[in-house]
Amino acid sequence: MTSEATTEAPPPEKAEKPADDDSFLSHFLRNLWSANTVTVTVLSIVLAMVIGAVLIVVSDSNVLATFGYITARPSDALNGSWQLISTAYADLFKGAVFDPASVSAWMHGTGSWQTAFTPLSETLTYAAPLVFTGLSVALAFRGGLFNIGGQGQAVVGTITAAVAGFTFGLPVVLNLIAALIAGLLGGALWGFIPGILKARTGAHEVITTIMLNYVGILFLGWLILQKGVQAIGRSNAISKAVAPSAQLPSFGGVLRVNLGIVLAVLVTAAVAWLLNRSAFGFELRAVGANPTAARTAGISVAKTYALLMVVAGALAGLGGAIQVLGSTAYALTPQVDATIGFDGLLVALLGRNRPWGTLLAAVLFGALRAGGNLMQVDAQISLELVTVLQALIVIFIAAPALVKSIFQLRAARAARLGTSTAKGW
Amino acid sequence: MANDHIDITVEPGEVHALLGENGAGKSTLMNQLYGLLQPDEGEILVDGVARTFKSPRDAIAAGIGMVHQHFMLVPVFSVAENIALGAEKTRGGPVGWLDRRRARREVLEVSERYGLPVDPDALIENLPVGAQQRVEIVKALTRDVDLLILDEPTAVLTPQETDDLLAVMRGLSDSGKSIVFITHKLKEVKAIADRITVIRRGRTVAVATPDTPEEELATLMVGRAVNLEVDKTPAEPGREVLKISGLIVDDDRGVRAVDGVDLVVRAGEVLGIAGVQGNGQTELVEAVMGLRLPLAGSILVDNESLLGMSTKRILRSGIGYIPEDRSLDGVIKEFSVAENLVLDTYDRPPYGNAFRLDPGAIARSARERVEQFDIRTQSPDSAVSTLSGGNQQKVVVAREMSRPLRLFIASQPTRGVDVGSIEFIHDRIVHERDVGTAVLVVSSELDEVVGLADRIAVMYRGRVLAVVSPDTPREELGLLMAGITGDAPAGQIEAVEVDVAEIDVAEVEVAEVDVAEVDVAEADAGETEEGTT
Numbered sequence: 034m035t036s037e038a039t040t041e042a043p044p045p046e047k048a049e050k051p052a053d054d055d056s057f058l059s060h061f062l063r064n065l066w067s068a069n070t071v072t073v074t075v076l077s078i079v080l081a082m083v084i085g086a087v088l089i090v091v092s093d094s095n096v097l098a099t100f101g102y103i104t105a106r107p108s109d110a111l112n113g114s115w116q117l118i119s120t121a122y123a124d125l126f127k128g129a130v131f132d133p134a135s136v137s138a139w140m141h142g143t144g145s146w147q148t149a150f151t152p153l154s155e156t157l158t159y160a161a162p163l164v165f166t167g168l169s170v171a172l173a174f175r176g177g178l179f180n181i182g183g184q185g186q187a188v189v190g191t192i193t194a195a196v197a198g199f200t201f202g203l204p205v206v207l208n209l210i211a212a213l214i215a216g217l218l219g220g221a222l223w224g225f226i227p228g229i230l231k232a233r234t235g236a237h238e239v240i241t242t243i244m245l246n247y248v249g250i251l252f253l254g255w256l257i258l259q260k261g262v263q264a265i266g267r268s269n270a271i272s273k274a275v276a277p278s279a280q281l282p283s284f285g286g287v288l289r290v291n292l293g294i295v296l297a298v299l300v301t302a303a304v305a306w307l308l309n310r311s312a313f314g315f316e317l318r319a320v321g322a323n324p325t326a327a328r329t330a331g332i333s334v335a336k337t338y339a340l341l342m343v344v345a346g347a348l349a350g351l352g353g354a355i356q357v358l359g360s361t362a363y364a365l366t367p368q369v370d371a372t373i374g375f376d377g378l379l380v381a382l383l384g385r386n387r388p389w390g391t392l393l394a395a396v397l398f399g400a401l402r403a404g405g406n407l408m409q410v411d412a413q414i415s416l417e418l419v420t421v422l423q424a425l426i427v428i429f430i431a432a433p434a435l436v437k438s439i440f441q442l443r444a445a446r447a448a449r450l451g452t453s454t455a456k457g458w
Numbered sequence: 459m460a461n462d463h464i465d466i467t468v469e470p471g472e473v474h475a476l477l478g479e480n481g482a483g484k485s486t487l488m489n490q491l492y493g494l495l496q497p498d499e500g501e502i503l504v505d506g507v508a509r510t511f512k513s514p515r516d517a518i519a520a521g522i523g524m525v526h527q528h529f530m531l532v533p534v535f536s537v538a539e540n541i542a543l544g545a546e547k548t549r550g551g552p553v554g555w556l557d558r559r560r561a562r563r564e565v566l567e568v569s570e571r572y573g574l575p576v577d578p579d580a581l582i583e584n585l586p587v588g589a590q591q592r593v594e595i596v597k598a599l600t601r602d603v604d605l606l607i608l609d610e611p612t613a614v615l616t617p618q619e620t621d622d623l624l625a626v627m628r629g630l631s632d633s634g635k636s637i638v639f640i641t642h643k644l645k646e647v648k649a650i651a652d653r654i655t656v657i658r659r660g661r662t663v664a665v666a667t668p669d670t671p672e673e674e675l676a677t678l679m680v681g682r683a684v685n686l687e688v689d690k691t692p693a694e695p696g697r698e699v700l701k702i703s704g705l706i707v708d709d710d711r712g713v714r715a716v717d718g719v720d721l722v723v724r725a726g727e728v729l730g731i732a733g734v735q736g737n738g739q740t741e742l743v744e745a746v747m748g749l750r751l752p753l754a755g756s757i758l759v760d761n762e763s764l765l766g767m768s769t770k771r772i773l774r775s776g777i778g779y780i781p782e783d784r785s786l787d788g789v790i791k792e793f794s795v796a797e798n799l800v801l802d803t804y805d806r807p808p809y810g811n812a813f814r815l816d817p818g819a820i821a822r823s824a825r826e827r828v829e830q831f832d833i834r835t836q837s838p839d840s841a842v843s844t845l846s847g848g849n850q851q852k853v854v855v856a857r858e859m860s861r862p863l864r865l866f867i868a869s870q871p872t873r874g875v876d877v878g879s880i881e882f883i884h885d886r887i888v889h890e891r892d893v894g895t896a897v898l899v900v901s902s903e904l905d906e907v908v909g910l911a912d913r914i915a916v917m918y919r920g921r922v923l924a925v926v927s928p929d930t931p932r933e934e935l936g937l938l939m940a941g942i943t944g945d946a947p948a949g950q951i952e953a954v955e956v957d958v959a960e961i962d963v964a965e966v967e968v969a970e971v972d973v974a975e976v977d978v979a980e981a982d983a984g985e986t987e988e989g990t991t
Contacts, residue, residue: 313813
C-alpha cells in the first residue's frame, strides 16, 4: 500500500503550499511550536510560574484586601499584584543567577566580584547533590527499576562519608578521597540490599527501597547521639565536624560553591558513557526495555538488577557525601540531607531520565532553591512557594497532553512525547 | 492509501471471505465498516440505505458487529460482565443497579440458540483463547447484529478450535446472519466461504467462488505465481551434534511438559518437530537453551553437557536460537536494528568487550547485515518497532546466523511473517544446513516442518511419538500429532487415562485441520515483491 501511494502523482496539497514555507526560519519556528520535549518543558515552567503568581497574590493579605474594592479602584489591586509578583520573581532571578546591582557595583569598583557571583554559587551548591540523586533515579529507571530509595541511600552515604571524614585523619587529598569513597560505598550497600532482594526473591524494589529509607533516616537519628559520633560538649543532635582536609574545597567567603559541582559534571559524563557506550549500560537498557528478550539473548537479568541497584545506590550515596562534605556545617544533623533523595525523583523525571537532562534539571531546582532564599528574605514570600513551583513543573511535565492542549501545540513529527511510567508497578 | 476504490457486497446469510496478504488493506476496509475509521470517499449501504458510521456504536446500531484479532475483553471480569459491558442493563430506575441476572440469562440464551457454549460465570483470564473468541462472538450476537465481521479469527486458534469456529460460522449463516471472514489461509476459505473477495494493495482484484483452485487464489492474492515448495537437496547427515536423552521438564505451573524425550540431531540435517502447540515443544527448546531447568535427563552438544550452563555460554558455544515469540523474546522493540543485531554478542569482539561497546563496529556490521539479510528498514538506527513483522524476524535470523554455528534452533521461525520473508527465512535455514550445521526446527505449521525437515519428530503430550521421514503421508502425520500411532493405536499412550478413546475421536479431526493449515502456508510461501516495511 505504501508503494501504491508513491507511484501516484504527488498529492495536491503539497503543490498548494506557499513557496517560502521551506525557508529555514519558518521551518525552525514550526518545529519550535511542535510538542517536542524541550518546548513542553519550557512551557511547563511558564505555566508553573503563572500559577505561582496567583498563589503569591492570594497569600498576601494586603494585596488580597485591595481586591475587595477592585470594581471601585482596580488600579490598587492590579498595581499591588504586579508589584508583588514582579518583586518576587525578580528576587528569584537575583538570588539564582545574578543581581544587576551587585554586578554594576563590581564594574564600578564599589563591590567585590565575589558578591556578583554569589547567586550562581548558591545555585550550583544546591544543585550538586541533586545531580547525583537524580542520576541515581534516572539510571535505575532506564534499567526498569523504580528507585524510590535515593533518600535512604543518600543518608547512608552521608553517614559513612562524615564518619570517615572525622575518623581517619589522613593527609590532605587522601582524606577527601577516602570520605567520598566511603559515601559511595555506603550508598552502594544501601542499594545492594533491595537489588539482591529483587534479583533473588523478586521482592519489588519500590517497597524495599521505601522501607530502607526509614531504616536509614532513623539510623542517622540514633547514630548522631552516640558517644564518639556526637560533637563533644553538645547535648543536641549534631555530630563532630568533618576534618578540614576532608571537606570539599571551595572559594571560601560568600562563594560556597565547591568541588561538588565539578564532580557532578564529571559523574554525569560518566553515567552518559555508561548508559550508551558500556556493555553494562547495554545490558541495563535491554533489561529495562524487555527483560524476557534480554534473558533469551543470554543477559543475566538478576545480575543486572543487583548491579544496577548497587550503582544507583552508589550515585545517591555520593550525593549524600557531597551534601555533608560541601555544606557549611560539615557535620551530621538529622536534617543534613533535607530531601535531596526525594528531589532526585523529580529531577530525574524533569530530565527525562537522561544524564545531561538530569544535570540541567538539577541546576534548575538548585536555582529555584537559591532564588527562593532571597525571595523569602526580601519579598517575604515563603520558601514553600519554591516547593510548590517545583511540584507544579513536574506535574505539567508528567502530563504533556495537558500542556499540549493548553498551548495548542501541534503533535511533534518525530519526537516521542510520552509520559514516563515505571514498568511493573 | 490502504484502500483504493474497493467494492464489496455481502448478501444475507452469506459467509463472505476477504482474502489478502498482510497489509493488503483488509483490516482497514473492515474498520471503516465498523466505524473505527472514516472513508475519504465512497459510501456504505445497509439494506440499500446509505449510512455513515462515526463510531462502532453507530455500526452496531445498524446491525454490524466485529470480532477483532486482538480481543477486547477485560481479563478480570466474568463472561457475563464482559458481554454486558457497554450495554449494561440496569434496574431500580435512576439508582441503576446492574442487572447481573438478566445479563447472565442473555448470555445463556444466545449461547444456546447458536450453539456457542460459554460459561457466563467464568473469568475471562481463565479461559483458553478459543473460548475467549466465543465470548466475543456471543457479545456481538447479543447486540442483535445481522453482519458479523471476524478479523483473522483463526490466527490465534489451535486446529481443533479452528474446526469448532468454522462449524459455528456455518451455523450462524444458516440462521440468516451474514459473516465477513478476514483471513489469508486458503484452506479455511475454501472450506467455509460462499464467496471470496481477494484484495491486493488496497484494490479488489477478484471476486471468486470457493471452487477456484488454491493455486489460483494464491496467485491472485500475492500477484504472481507462488512457489509451493522449499527447494533443497537431500541431506548429508554427519556426526551427532545434539543428543537429548531422558529429558523431563516442567512448565511454569509445575505441570510436566516434557516427559522423557530422546532426540538426536546430526550435523547437516534438519530435524523438524511437529505437533499441535502446547505439547512440550516450547519447554524442550527452552531447556536446551538454558532458559528452563530440566528435572532429569541429559542434553549433550558434541558430547559436552549443556546442563547448568548459562544461556550466554550456550549461545557462545556455537548455538543459534530463534525464539518462538518474536516480540516477547526475540527483539527489544525500543532498541535500534543495529542494537538488536548484537543483542547476544555485544560484549565480544569485534563489537566490544566486557566493559565497553564499539559503536563503529556495531554500526558497520549492522549495515552489512541489513544488506545481506535484506532487512527493509529506513536505517540501521531505526527502532525495531518501526519494522514489519517479517523484517523484525529477519533481524533475529540475521543476528543468530551471523556467527559460526554448530547447532541452530528455530522455534516457529515464520510465525506472523509475510510471505516474501517466509521464503527468505526458509532458504537461510536450508543454507545453514548445507554448510554442515545441525538444525532443529519447531513449528506448529505442519507444512513448514514437512518442507524443511529431513526427519520429523512428532511430539504429543511431552513425548516424541515417532521419528518419521518427511515423505510420510500427511494423514499419518496428522494422526500422530493427535496421539495415534499408526500400527499400534494404543501402544505409546496406553498409560494415559481411560478416556483416551474419547479424546482421540475429538483429535482425529484436529489432525485433518492441521493438514489443511499446512497447505495454506505452502501457498503463502511465494511472495517477495510486497515489502511491507
